[in-house]
Amino acid sequence: MTATPPAVPDIMDPGLIADPVGGYGQLREQAPVVRGRTPDGGPAWFVTRQADVRTVLSDPRFVNSARSVPGTSVDSVRDKLIEMAGFPADIAHYFSDSILDHDGEDHSRLRKLVSRAFTVRRVGALRPRVEEITAGLLDRMAGLAEPVDLIAEFAYPLPITVICELVGVAEEDRPAWHRWSSALMRMQPDAVGPAAREMVGHVLEQIARRRAEPADDLLTALVQVQEGDGDRLSADELVTMIITLVIAGHETTAHLIGNATLALLTRPDQLALLRADPGLWTGAIHELMRWCGPVQLARMRYAAEDVELGGVTIRRGEVVQPVLVSANHDPREYADVERLDVTRRPAGRGEGHVGFGHGFHYCLGAALARQEGEVALRALVERFPRLALADAEPEWVPVPGMRRLARLPVRLG
Ligand code: HEM
Numbered sequence: 001m002t003a004t005p006p007a008v009p010d011i012m013d014p015g016l017i018a019d020p021v022g023g024y025g026q027l028r029e030q031a032p033v034v035r036g037r038t039p040d041g042g043p044a045w046f047v048t049r050q051a052d053v054r055t056v057l058s059d060p061r062f063v064n065s066a067r068s069v070p071g072t073s074v075d076s077v078r079d080k081l082i083e084m085a086g087f088p089a090d091i092a093h094y095f096s097d098s099i100l101d102h103d104g105e106d107h108s109r110l111r112k113l114v115s116r117a118f119t120v121r122r123v124g125a126l127r128p129r130v131e132e133i134t135a136g137l138l139d140r141m142a143g144l145a146e147p148v149d150l151i152a153e154f155a156y157p158l159p160i161t162v163i164c165e166l167v168g169v170a171e172e173d174r175p176a177w178h179r180w181s182s183a184l185m186r187m188q189p190d191a192v193g194p195a196a197r198e199m200v201g202h203v204l205e206q207i208a209r210r211r212a213e214p215a216d217d218l219l220t221a222l223v224q225v226q227e228g229d230g231d232r233l234s235a236d237e238l239v240t241m242i243i244t245l246v247i248a249g250h251e252t253t254a255h256l257i258g259n260a261t262l263a264l265l266t267r268p269d270q271l272a273l274l275r276a277d278p279g280l281w282t283g284a285i286h287e288l289m290r291w292c293g294p295v296q297l298a299r300m301r302y303a304a305e306d307v308e309l310g311g312v313t314i315r316r317g318e319v320v321q322p323v324l325v326s327a328n329h330d331p332r333e334y335a336d337v338e339r340l341d342v343t344r345r346p347a348g349r350g351e352g353h354v355g356f357g358h359g360f361h362y363c364l365g366a367a368l369a370r371q372e373g374e375v376a377l378r379a380l381v382e383r384f385p386r387l388a389l390a391d392a393e394p395e396w397v398p399v400p401g402m403r404r405l406a407r408l409p410v411r412l413g
Helices: 014-018 018-028 048-060 076-083 104-117 120-125 127-142 150-155 157-169 171-186 189-212 218-227 235-265 268-276 278-292 368-384
Strands: 032-038 044-045 301-305 308-309 312-313 321-324 405-408 410-411
Touching: 014 018, 032 104, 032 218, 032 312, 044 048, 048 308, 048 321, 104 218, 104 235, 120 127, 120 171, 120 368, 127 150, 127 157, 127 368, 150 157, 150 235, 157 171, 157 218, 157 235, 157 368, 171 235, 189 235, 218 235, 218 368, 235 268, 235 278, 235 405, 268 278, 268 368, 278 301, 278 368
Parallel strands: 044 321
Antiparallel strands: 032 044, 301 321, 308 312
8 A cells, every 4th residue: 555645735834834844854754745735725745855946946847937838828917916926917917927937048038138237247246335234233232121123123224225226126116115015925916916016117217317316226127128139029028127236136135134133043052153154154055044934835837748757757747836945954964964063065056955946047136145144144243242033932824835934023232
């Protein structure tokens, strides 16, 4: 008699949201590629081992858009956004057609165009400014009544300020961006429509303004790419790209800072190592991304042809859901896998973990996010040597595919 394979956990289950590592462990060991349901309720193959996740993210037989599957002409993403999440039909394409929805040469074209404007030099040059914003936020926090909510007072404002300065979102418009972005992340149908419409209107207005009056920001650089010779961004692609960058640069990094602070405050031995040797920080960020990175699930993929993976046949057109959080805790890849070890160094392949994805769609903002994480966490623990948690139980937000703290009350000491 064969044993029944373990069931794929419900991705909105509070137990899984609080403990995604434990939640996927049994699946990874017993049924590494198995049928489950994606956040939108559709059937999908869940892929939980790191080697298989890397295959899905870097093998061209897996694609991001249903349009890239031979014989399929519909792309269901736009329809689902309209139906399920309440995006107005006339602007849904701005949200269903981002760089993450493109494959092959079309994706390379988009990626090349933004990377040109979003260079490593631009990120490196930002470091002093990231340090300055961090120091300002820590000064402000020192004056607040305790306990201080680290998420609201530090983890969010830092990446929001950085991405808004980089893109060129004016200070007075940032609270609105934060509101829109939260409404979209939570996918609450009554809030999504108005937020999406306001956001698109605002971006169109900003583009017109930069055309008339160029500035030294990413918005202007992208407008110039759009107007330039050779490969171009279309007008719609330009709007979508700006929205994607601000949202992507906003939520994720905030939760890396929150999750990593929680991890270090509950593991004082690891924090002590970092305090004693700040040279460990750069490597520690890779380990913190592996251990508690904020993105649990990659974007779902489609099989463009029949593919054998992990002992099953995935048929053309079927949906595949790579589970990054499980891949990052795969004992085949890491010794003593469940231990947070800030001195761990990736063996072999690149940064080791897949918390920023892998392959074609590897995170465009990874260098920026790592830099922000390093600057923020290091300055936080140096500034407040007696920093401690004020609440025993962390509160997780039930957002599909993300590991996101609602708040993190701390005492600064
Ligand atoms: C892609 C995670 C910060 C922009 C991705 C992917 C992951 C990821 C997992 C790949 C998704 C997939 O293949 O399905 C993260 C995490 C971050 C972070 C954990 C912070 C800790 C940022 C920032 C930006 C950004 C700061 C921009 C300023 C993007 C873009 C893509 C992407 C544009 C799509 C790239 C493509 O399709 O070629 N990110 N990200 N991310 N990320 Fe990030």
